[in-house]
Amino acid sequence: MKTPDLGRVDAHEKVTGTASYGADRVPDDLAYAMFAVATIGKGRTVSIDTAAAEAVPGVRLVLTRFDEDELRGPGFLMGGGFAFQSLQPLLSDVVAYRGQPIALIVADTLVAATEAADLVRARYEIEPFAVGIDDEGATSVLQEEALPWFPDVKVGDAETAYAASPVQIDETYLHPAQHQVPMELISSVVQWKGDRLVVHESTQNAGALRHGVAAQLNLDPADVDVISPYIGGGFGSRNALQPHIGPLALAARRLRRPVKLVIPRRQTFHTGSFRPVSRHRIRLGADPSGRLLAALHDADHQTSRHDLYPAMYTEITSRLYAVPNFGGRQRLVQTDVQTPGFMRAPNEGPASFAFESAVDVLAYATGQDPVELRLANDTATDPVTGLPFSSRHLAQCLTRGAERFGWQKRDPRPGSMRAADGSLVGLGVAVGAHPVLVAPAVARMSAGADGRVTVGVDGHEMGQGIRSAIALLVAQDLGVPVQDVVVRVGDTRVAPQHLTAGAWGTATALPAVHKALRELRKRLGAGDTGTVEVAAAVRATGHGSPEVEVTSVGPGQPPEMLDRSRAGLFSAAGPVFPDFTAFSWAAHFVEVRIEATTRRIRVPRALCVADCGRVASPVTAASQVRGGVIWGISEALRESSEVDPRFGGFLNTTLEEYPVAVNADIAEIDFDFIDEPDLLLSEVGVKGLGELTMIGVAAAVANAVFHATGQRQNRLPIRIEDVM
Amino acid sequence: MRSFAYVVPDSVAGAVDALAAAEPGTKILAGGTTLYDLMKLGVEAPPAVIDIHRLAELTEISTGEGELSFGAGAKMAEVADHPVVRRDYPALSESLWRAASQQLRNMATVGGNLLQRTRCGYFRGGAEFGCNKRDPGSGCAALEGLDRTHALLGASDACIATYPGDWAVALIAFDAELDVVGPRGERTLPLGDLHVEPGDNPVLEHTLAADELILRIRVPATPAGRGSTYHKIRDRESYAFALTSAAAAVTLDAQGTVTDCRIGLGGVATRPWRATAAERSLLGEQLTMGTARHAGEVAFADARPVRTGAFRVELGIRTVTDALLTAGKQAAR
């Protein structure tokens, strides 16, 4: 059954401004915090002079150092902890990177806190540092040695098969550092209610915040509530505990006042994670018809000195095609930055840019049409595990897309197509894949005598539309109006609130909600299907408002995963499940036009055809595609976090200088969904969509630029000077 | 943010008095889109600001015989959208439309716009970066740094910061003049005399005295206005400063010969740049791809490429070429 199109359930709140985001709260007696940050690339603080800051009228606290007993390290998210990095500022004199907080100021007003922060003066001992992956002093480790639990993908004997291949492609690609820059700044309001700590913060991972701050402050996690009903854009920047929360909670406790911190835009470039620099050498071996015999993917991936943020590029590049021999080798390059992390399509974006660009080179080297070459290398089984894919409609994405896009009108010769105004025209294609991960979830559902159904479940509303998808599922199942469904997400008071990311949010929440619906129906004495008169059924039970609670885990996940999730730890599983491997798939088609003289590159149209399983909410799914494609265009043509190696840190730290795509950069974005439920995965049949829609866009753009100009683009972003 | 005095005069005369009486370093505040920004960054720290943005006297726009006149306090958006400006001086209108964002243009004034300051990342980035403009004698971090958008023309060893504005580039092509007022009365100066090159003192950016206020901008009427355009090339399609830009205006006689030509360059020089030699190269010529390109080459003949932005020399030449050809089409309309 297709899902009807009912819009966003929270649209009204959002457009009228009544939706309350993390730091929108202004409790009585609120105090305001601000960080002073390090202005050197690396070293130690010898002394920090806070006298001038303390003298600012209205300043209540200036804190430069916490005790290890009152504030413990939070642990790194990917190393069994809770935070985006293990390093907790304000615990020692170490300055690991430019922009690291060195003092926390709390004052009666934001103005006083800001002024005081500017007056903090530190003396430093400066140490040599390296920010670029090729800079002197950057050190590297092989991931499979340093992090054996994140092994490289290896199938067959790729080196030998490559060496023996009649056609060999060997290309190296560079992806820049990029920042998530969501509209909503990283911010929180923390408040003690007796011994209970309440944290209002827009986060994708309320569970980790609860447990992380509890561990840091030695609290019982049950005494911490984290409330995050809406998020003004996360894109990975809000997926873990941030190092400001512990210090903020301690300051609030000392002052006995609620404290708010909104980190200014400039500081957010250093206080949170970012997409690391990565370099990809791709070698493809093929027969003269373009059939792949071997692929080798060597990646250098930036991380910090204090954490090894793992690379997982080869997870998708080994599965795009029927490659019998695959060799992955990922190196982690340690540099003096805050720990990088997940930014929308963290691994898949850069990996697909590199791999799908190389596949285009192969198509030209073998004289094959890029769509046909991809179809000829399709596979129904996972080449890595030999398991079947739970569903893979990638060929359909390609053929449907080619038809819809008018691919057959493309003249394959580079530089051969021109628009009426003399612009060079290029058409490019690329595919993308995103692993399907599913996390355990808890859902609580109750029905009231007023006919309303309330559901609380694991999941966070980041604008992707999870609230709408849940409300729609409940409304459709029970036959009640969607406005009678109240959805509570992002709230540790109703569910553990495991991390929502990696596009698994909907695929995780919906099966739990589905299960809760079955239980609720039983409690209401209703049949397994059909419309339920909720108000009447509730009255008939004789209870005020019957409530059910259910749990769900991903396919083949042991129930213990729920305990991990309840402890705030990462517990998503996939994409390899006991009986199948699960990915969502997409084909992207892009047209670029390059001005004949001043060489501005424009994208008049883009098409995405996605296989994301069942489409859970058509309106929000469509918006996910638009958002993803815009992100892909921005990744390909605009965004780069600039580093001056003499100073460290990032230099273009405002929305004016960090060039995200603007409306005027975006033209037509067309899309189509295969909309086939993946019933091996769950009864609901939903795979992921949010990240998928940008994966492959950058390669499609780069391939289109090649088609327009004959010049290969192996480095992002592609700017005017690259096509002059 | 430091505390500062905030003065709201109720007339231009009152503003002049307040400025004359004020502590050194006091600044006029118009739309605040440059000044407040730089105050928040700690680059500017005036002890007082004198807010003129509500003075109706300063917002008048007139397009009568002989000249256009824009009160210094008129908003960028109003001037950009003025029907006469759009029809008769497209380059002026376009230079404003292609600047900043709608929100900023609604707030910012055409007077304040002239005195906006460079976007050099080291100038704005904080005290830890050497910058002779912000902190004289501290060196110039851009010389060996991220200089992709720095100046190709008019730079010195002390500073290579680009003048970022668009409006002044279009104005300079039309021989605009400024009326300014101070305790010594009013005076008029050509816009071309307002901005100065950095030389060995990059702190000094313009020739206005500390106690002077811009009253209005006047543009002598010229038929070249109709045959004009402002062409701006940037890293994205909107909300970005120019990598290269050109204001071009031409008058053609019945045979298509160029009888008047104006070229202003933006995004490439330390001040709004008039390319007079390039203009001369076209006089008496037919406007063709070849002569337009030649004019572009003349305009950039003295360019000194920066390390990572050398492509902007060729891009600038092409920008001038395209701008001239568009201006020629406008002139022939």
Ligand SMILES: Cc1cc2nc3c(=O)[nH]c(=O)nc-3n(C[C@H](O)[C@H](O)[C@H](O)COP(=O)(O)OP(=O)(O)OC[C@H]3O[C@@H](n4cnc5c(N)ncnc54)[C@H](O)[C@@H]3O)c2cc1C
């Ligand atoms: C994000 C961003 C993007 C931008 N993009 C562009 C762009 O693409 N192109 C472009 O051209 N500009 C751009 N700008 C700059 C913008 O156009 C200027 O900030 C604006 O025009 C300044 O006008 P204002 O009235 O706000 O000046 P203010 O900030 O109030 O003043 C600026 C300066 O002028 C002085 N001043 C103001 N009025 C007078 C007067 N009457 N007499 C004497 N001195 C005066 C002030 O003392 C101050 O030094 C951008 C700005 C921002 C913040």
Ligand code: SF4
């Ligand atoms: S170019 Fe000028 S403004 Fe920029 S750092 Fe050098 S001196 Fe400062």
